[in-house]
Amino acid sequence: MKSILSLPRRAAAKLVGVAISMLVHFLTAVRANWQGIEPVNRQRVYFANHVSNADMPMIWSCLPPNLRRNVRPVAAADYWLKNKLRAFVGPEVFNCVLVDRRPEAREDGHDPMQNILDALDDGSSLIIFPEGNRNMTDDPLLPFKAGLFNIGIARPDIDLVPTWIANVTEIMPKGEVIPLPLICTVTFGEAIHVNDGEDKTAFLKRASNALVALAPKEEKL
């Protein structure tokens, strides 16, 4: 993909990336809290809670540049290919791995998992949102989709890292236009793997618990 992009386009993508990261840092003073792992360049799958469209740029921006170069967010093709601007920002600035959520839009017999596994086999790290959709409920997390389990089974050596994004709902509640410049923290927990013989339900439950455990204890009065 990259080789067919012209040089000025790649330069523009790089520049937009820097601008987005600076904007995120200015607005939210985003901070990475490496609680369970070190910020080193190892192949990882960061799985995170998803409440707003700002989640992915937030995680992306708080990764150190050397990690950021090697990380690819997994994102919905129907969202990122909707118009030209999105098609530039998603695949080129963030270098997204696009996955089509709509079975009818896929080419015959194409498994969307394949894109993800290909990206992993290229050596990239990934950011995924295992809830599949933005969480609009009051529960901390929606039930996880099977994707995370399938990755864990197919590539058992790769670290699956729970990643909790705090405060985004307050920065930009649904339906609001102006983001509040509050401080946002992204907490990275201890990596997990699929255990021998662990079934899908048990693993997804364990992954979900590991993620919720990173949420700051806030008794909001």
Next chain:
Amino acid sequence: MTSTTSDLLWLFAATCGLMTALTIVGELLRIRTGDDNPVVETFMTRVRSWWAMIILFTLALVAGKVGLLVLFAFASFAALREFLTLTSKRKADHLSLALAFFVVLPLQYVFIGLGWTGLYSVFIPVYAFLMLPIVSALRGNPDRFLIRVAETQWALMITVFCLSHVPALMMMSVEGYPADRGVLLIAFLIMVVQFGDLLDFFFGRRIGKTRIIPGISAKTWEGMACGVICAAVIGGLLAWMTPFSVVGAMGMAALAATVGGFGNLVFAAIKRDRDVKDWSHLIPGQGGFVDQFDSVVFAAPVFYHVMNLIWM
């Protein structure tokens, strides 16, 4: 070169000299204690942060009125962000909080820049105080309403209103004190309060015994007394920067250091209530903006108004 500029250069040279001495002391301690002594490393991170702050502050002082206003507006922005991250809010407050950040804060500094004393003294305590709760109420969620509006107002008072009284010192006109020396008055206030803080910490560690509020802050009466006395002495030495006599400068310095010291305790109580150690992580080695400037924030309006009462 005007006398103010040459005084500023002198001040900058002297501060750099002091900081160089502190850096050398730190490096010597590093050699003596080995590479991994946590106390020395904390000290060195702090020294580095001080260097950055002094350079930034000097640049703003040299840039004059606009430079200082911009610097303090950004300080307020960072402090307000730290504060509002910890307060209670609901979705219904979104618009009023956005107004606090993007309208109230810039306007306060614009009014100061224009020298509209009557307006900047009441803008936040009266207009923001009444208008923002109206905006929140109109959005309809009464859950914990009083707590929400009270905390938002407190955040604005502390981080915008009080902090903005530091650059407001530029606007004071005292007879026989050239208007352009106002920047020196700001440097005076910040120096006496910060040195008072530092020496309070130092003596508190050495000879402090009686904690002022045990369990909340490590501050001791002994440390605080020493800090205030040292601030007064430093104030006396720096009297040439101010319109005050030597005794007057000592008095004002002692007042600022005392109020600042107690302000520090108030912020310690808030941090304890919200169960955080620091307000944020913005300044390496010292936590957040509010951690660094809590005492200056408390001292500034008192300094401003007492000066208004006595010298105007």
